[in-house]
Amino acid sequence: MSFLSLIGVEFKKIKRSKIFLILFIATVILWIPSMINAKLNFGMQAEGISPENNYFIQGFLAMSWFMFPASMVVGTVLLSQNERSNKGILKMLAMPISTVKLCLAKFVVLLVLAAVQIVMMTGMYYLSAAIVTQTQNYPFMLSPLFVAKEIGLFFMASIPMIALFWMLSVCISTAIFSVGIGLASIVPSVLVINTKLWFIYPMSYPFFVITAEYGKLATNLDTAQVELIPWIPVAITITIICLGISCIRFGQAERR
Numbered sequence: 001m002s003f004l005s006l007i008g009v010e011f012k013k014i015k016r017s018k019i020f021l022i023l024f025i026a027t028v029i030l031w032i033p034s035m036i037n038a039k040l041n042f043g044m045q046a047e048g049i050s051p052e053n054n055y056f057i058q059g060f061l062a063m064s065w066f067m068f069p070a071s072m073v074v075g076t077v078l079l080s081q082n083e084r085s086n087k088g089i090l091k092m093l094a095m096p097i098s099t100v101k102l103c104l105a106k107f108v109v110l111l112v113l114a115a116v117q118i119v120m121m122t123g124m125y126y127l128s129a130a131i132v133t134q135t136q137n138y139p140f141m142l143s144p145l146f147v148a149k150e151i152g153l154f155f156m157a158s159i160p161m162i163a164l165f166w167m168l169s170v171c172i173s174t175a176i177f178s179v180g181i182g183l184a185s186i187v188p189s190v191l192v193i194n195t196k197l198w199f200i201y202p203m204s205y206p207f208f209v210i211t212a213e214y215g216k217l218a219t220n221l222d223t224a225q226v227e228l229i230p231w232i233p234v235a236i237t238i239t240i241i242c243l244g245i246s247c248i249r250f251g252q253a254e255r256r
Contacts, residue, residue, distance in 0.1 A: 006097070006105035014109065019075050023117040026071045031128040034059050038132040048219035052140045055132065056125065057214045063121055064154065064206040066186055072165055073182035075113050079106060080169040103250035107166050107243065114162055118151050150213060157209040160202035160235045163242035170246045199231040202238050
């Protein structure tokens with residue numbers, strides 16, 4: 001079975017799952033407070049950021065710190081447990097299919113789920129911005145090109161974090177422990193981004209990237225900026241190590 005065929009099979013497995021619903025609900029919940037408190041965006045003169053930029057960044061800050069990572073933790077565990085609950089993983093392992101290919105196919109599906117939620121997030125941003133534009137009589141909608149650049153950077157920064165979450169779900173077969181460790185690892189991100197070693201903690205990547213963009217948009221706000229070296233080499237190394245461990249450990253618990 002080819003790698004693309006495996007990916008197709010994995011998508012069929014989650015077609016009727018609650019993963020997409022969970023991602024959608026999390027996205028909707030995120031923008032409701034922003035819409036309710038839209039007037040607060042006009043009081044950001046001290047930071048030197050325009051209301052429309054502040055509306056966009058504040059929403060994505062909330063998403064990048066907790067909502068998106070938490071959704072990925074839950075989605076990862078659901079993706080993993082979906083196989084264990086109906087013993088589908090045993091059927092797949094009994095077939096002449098490389099466990100490495102099977103593990104990587106599931107990881108690709110997880111990346112697609114992350115991209116889907118980011119697209120949902122962007123869609124909800126434009127919908128909420130359109131509503132707030134009418135209620136506040138002020139243009140809150142930003143250029144699609146600018147937004148596309150921001151969400152593209154956000155997605156790329158999230159890959160090492162997702163790889164680590166996937167490794168946890170593979171190595172820890174008990175769902176509650178996997179979710180607990182994953183959610184607990186998100187919280188320190190606020191503290192880690194204020195250190196010089198933020199690049200060794202992948203859960204802080206999405207939040208750090210958005211915070212850095214906030215500093216670019218707010219002329220009176222000084223935030224640390226992304227330095228590609230040593231971040232990119234470290235991020236690639238972490239991703240490779242996490243995927244390597246996942247591929248080695250994938251299916252071991254079920255074979256016992």
